[in-house]
Structure formats: structure tokens, C-alpha cells
Amino acid sequence: MKYDFLIVGAGLYGSIFAHEATKRGKKCLVIDKRNHIAGNIYCEKMEGINVHRYGAHIFHTSNKKIWDYVNSFVEFNRYTNCPVANYKGELFNLPFNMNTFYQLWKVKTPEEAKAKIAEQILASGIRNPQNLEEQALSLVGGDIYYKLIKEYTEKQWGRKAKDLPAFIIKRLPIRYTFDNNYFNDTYQGIPIGGYTEITNKMLEGIDVELNVDFFQERERLTGLADKIVYTGMIDEYFGYKFGTLEYRSLKFEHEVHDTQNYQGNAVVNYTDAETPYTRIIEHKHFEFGTQEKTIITKEYPQEWTKKDEPYYPVNDDMNDALFKKYKALSKAESNVIFGGRLADYKYYDMHHVVGLALKRVAEEFKEVNVFE
Ligand code: FAD
Ligand code: UDP
Numbered sequence: 001m002k003y004d005f006l007i008v009g010a011g012l013y014g015s016i017f018a019h020e021a022t023k024r025g026k027k028c029l030v031i032d033k034r035n036h037i038a039g040n041i042y043c044e045k046m047e048g049i050n051v052h053r054y055g056a057h058i059f060h061t062s063n064k065k066i067w068d069y070v071n072s073f074v075e076f077n078r079y080t081n082c083p084v085a086n087y088k089g090e091l092f093n094l095p096f097n098m099n100t101f102y103q104l105w106k107v108k109t110p111e112e113a114k115a116k117i118a119e120q121i122l123a124s125g126i127r128n129p130q131n132l133e134e135q136a137l138s139l140v141g142g143d144i145y146y147k148l149i150k151e152y153t154e155k156q157w158g159r160k161a162k163d164l165p166a167f168i169i170k171r172l173p174i175r176y177t178f179d180n181n182y183f184n185d186t187y188q189g190i191p192i193g194g195y196t197e198i199t200n201k202m203l204e205g206i207d208v209e210l211n212v213d214f215f216q217e218r219e220r221l222t223g224l225a226d227k228i229v230y231t232g233m234i235d236e237y238f239g240y241k242f243g244t245l246e247y248r249s250l251k252f253e254h255e256v257h258d259t260q261n262y263q264g265n266a267v268v269n270y271t272d273a274e275t276p277y278t279r280i281i282e283h284k285h286f287e288f289g290t291q292e293k294t295i296i297t298k299e300y301p302q303e304w305t306k307k308d309e310p311y312y313p314v315n316d317d318m319n320d321a322l323f324k325k326y327k328a329l330s331k332a333e334s335n336v337i338f339g340g341r342l343a344d345y346k347y348y349d350m351h352h353v354v355g356l357a358l359k360r361v362a363e364e365f366k367e368v369n370v371f372e
Pocket of ligand 2: 085094149150152153168169269271
């Protein structure tokens with residue numbers, strides 16, 4: 001065999017695996033069906049600005065070892081994500097915090113805010129939440145739910161909030177401080193020079209073939225390596241034999257504007273149903289850019305078909321049950337390692353993917369995982 005590992009997918013998972021296996025003396029071939037490496041963290045330079053081509057990416061983790069690991073490839077800046085929500089022209093700070101509560105109700109102290117939310121939760125009458133809508137009403141009450149959650153969520157997922165699992169909004173924290181930081185993690189930032197630099201560094205000296213779809217050349221590619229690391233869609237690997245897993249897709253519209261500052265913030269969410277996009281990203285603000293022009297991206301949620309990019313797994317009961325059947329099949333493929341967001345059918349953040357890839361490397365090379 002020419003290679004020890006064929007790695008399908010040059011995203012974060014595939015790049016880490018390739019890098020670590022190469023460091024241990026193995027020969028890897030990385031392929032990707034796209035015309036670039038980095039998967040969804042890919043940044044493209046336009047007008048001197050690093051444009052997050054597949055949506056805003058903010059790295060955050062509380063695991064110092066994972067933070068140090070990514071910083072060993074590229075230095076990160078001090079960016080802190082503080083999105084703003086626009087509901088029918090009114091602006092609110094996110095995540096839900098004392099600023100938001102002041103904007104909604106003019107309450108000024110944590111005690112007043114807590115009383116207001118408690119009153120609204122009581123009015124909702126929900127004791128045992130069964131879905132996203134009930135979960136939200138029982139956590140934050142009606143005012144926040146109807147202005148900042150319901151319409152955004154239904155637009156994002158193309159489904160009624162009553163038909164969605166509650167865990168989707170568990171990551172929206174509530175805080176009784178004037179703190180607009182979207183994440184609770186200890187470490188956060190954006191790689192200076194953009195994310196592509198991380199995978200560029202990881203894949204240095206490794207054979208990479210772009211515009212190559214594994215399924216178009218399965219026989220040739222499988223014959224090249226002893227083992228495969230597969231980071232594509234798990235149901236596609238098995239020819240969709242039990243059925244197709246559902247995803248949400250997105251359409252990104254990038255616009256160049258002849259102004260220095262379009263919206264004053266990297267991320268503005270449009271939480272009403274009338275605006276067809278969910279958010280506008282102004283990329284320069286991720287890196288405190290001072291360029292003459294600016295680039296914005298509007299993010300339109302879409303139903304996924306096999307022609308589209310699968311961005312968000314829809315982890316409801318039906319899809320999770322189908323995934324389990326594929327997962328069981330994957331265990332019998334002794335020469336294939338399945339990993340990453342698409343093969344695990346889970347909405348992982350980047351730090352999850354880094355942790356899982358490093359864990360799998362340790363298992364493969366029979367080492368202790370020092371990143372836990
Ligand atoms: P991917 O990046 O999807 O890489 C898989 C690669 O495999 C792709 O390049 C694909 O082209 C290739 N591939 C698939 N099938 C084949 C095939 N048959 N043949 C050849 N190649 C194939 N995470 C955060 O931590 N913070 C954020 O702010 C954040 N924001 C996000 C915003 C959006 C809109 C999205 C979609 C994701 C966001 N994420 C964020 C998650 C982050 O993108 C993922 O955790 C990470 O990129 C997953 O890496 P991966 O290698 O598993 O998958
Ligand atoms: N969400 C919401 N209002 C917002 C932002 C998010 O209701 O202004 C909900 C929505 O259901 C979304 C989930 O929270 O799917 C997670 O959103 P987040 O922006 O954290 O995740 P991302 O879409 O970037 O993965």
C-alpha cells in the first residue's frame with residue numbers, strides 16, 4: 001500500500017488526524033470533494049478581510065490543553081462574541097442578560113429582572129416541558145421567547161418550535177450580570193489571519209487531493225491505503241440503505257460594501273419571521289479590521305437536499321434512531337475510522353471536534369489521551 005491512511009475530508013477532524021498520524025511516522029493522503037481544505041472553517045481573503053465562507057466561526061473552550069493545541073498552530077486574538085438581535089427594528093443584546101432585560105422591561109437590578117422572569121414563567125403554566133417551545137417558555141417566559149427565540153428558531157430549522165427538541169436552545173445562557181459574552185467558556189478567540197491557516201499548518205508536507213469525491217473513485221482510493229478515516233456523511237457511506245438522514249442547509253450571500261463599518265458588530269441576528277435571513281455577519285469585526293471597505297454575509301436557512309451542503313444535523317428522535325442503525329453498521333467496518341460532524345451526525349463545535357480527533361488518535365496509536 002502506498003499510504004497508511006486515506007483521510008476523506010480535509011476539515012478540522014481530517015486535518016488533525018492527518019497531522020498527528022504523520023507526526024508518528026505514518027503516510028497519509030487527504031482528499032476533499034471541495035476545491036479547498038479546512039471544510040466549514042474555511043476563510044477566504046476578500047478586500048483584505050478574512051471572510052468566513054461557511055458562516056461565523058468563533059473558537060471557544062474551557063479545556064486549556066485544547067486551547068494550547070490550537071494556539072500551537074496559530075495565534076488567536078481576544079475576540080469575544082457579543083451578538084445583537086434585531087426584532088422588527090428593535091435592538092437587544094444577546095445572550096439574555098441584564099442589558100437585554102433593561103431593553104425589554106427597563107428593569108435595573110438582578111432582583112427586578114428575576115422577579116419579572118419568574119412572573120412570566122409562572123404565567124406560562126408549563127411544569128414538564130416536552131419540546132423546544134415549552135422548554136423556552138418555562139426557562140425565560142413569553143416576552144423573550146416570542147421576540148428573540150420563536151421566529152428565529154422556526155426560520156432556522158424550518159419546523160415549528162413545538163416539533164423541535166429542547167436541547168437546541170440549551171446553549172443560550174441567561175445571566176443576571178451586564179455581560180454580553182455569548183459563551184461561558186474560559187478561552188475564546190479568532191485565529192489571527194483566519195482559520196484556514198490552522199489547517200494549512202496541519203497539512204504541511206502531507207499529500208492532499210482536492211476536487212476528489214470519495215464515492216466517485218471509491219475503488220481506486222480504497223486500494224491506496226491500509227486504513228480510511230472517513231469524515232463525510234455516514235448514511236452516504238452506506239449507500240443510504242436504511243434511509244436518508246435529515247440536515248438543514250444554508251445559503252450564504254456575500255456582499256462588498258463601500259463603507260468602513262456596516263453594522264458595528266460582527267454578528268447581528270434577525271429574530272423576526274419577516275426577514276428571510278437569520279443573521280448578517282460583518283467579517284472585519286472578528287479581527288478588529290480597519291480596511292476601507294467591508295464584507296457582509298447574509299445567512300439564509302434552507303431545507304437540505306442531496307445537492308446541498310449538509311450544515312446542521314436535525315437531531316430529533318426519528319433521525320437519531322436512523323443514525324443508530326448506521327452507527328451499528330460502522331462498528332463492523334474494522335478498517336474505517338468514522339469521525340467528525342457528518343460521520344457522527346452531531347452538531348459539534350470546533351473544540352469538540354479537536355478533542356474527539358485527538359482522542360481517536362490516542363486510541364489508534366495506543367497512547368494515553370493527554371487532552372482530556
Ligand atoms: P467539516 O468541516 O464538515 O469537514 C468535512 C469535510 O469532508 C468537508 O470539507 C467535506 O467537503 C468533506 N467531504 C465530505 N464528504 C466527502 C466525500 N465523499 N469525498 C471527499 N470529501 C468529502 N463551531 C464553533 O466552535 N464555533 C462556531 O462559532 C461555529 N459556527 C458554525 C457556524 C456554522 C454555520 C456551521 C455550519 C458550523 C459552525 N461551527 C462552529 C461548527 C464547525 O464548523 C465544526 O465543528 C467543524 O468545522 C467540523 O469539522 P469536521 O472536520 O467534522 O467537518
Ligand atoms: N437562537 C434563537 N435566537 C437567537 C439565536 C439563537 O432562538 O437570536 C436559537 C436557535 O434555535 C438556534 C439555537 O438557538 O438554532 C443555537 O443558536 P446559535 O447561534 O448559538 O448556534 P449556531 O446557529 O451558530 O450553531
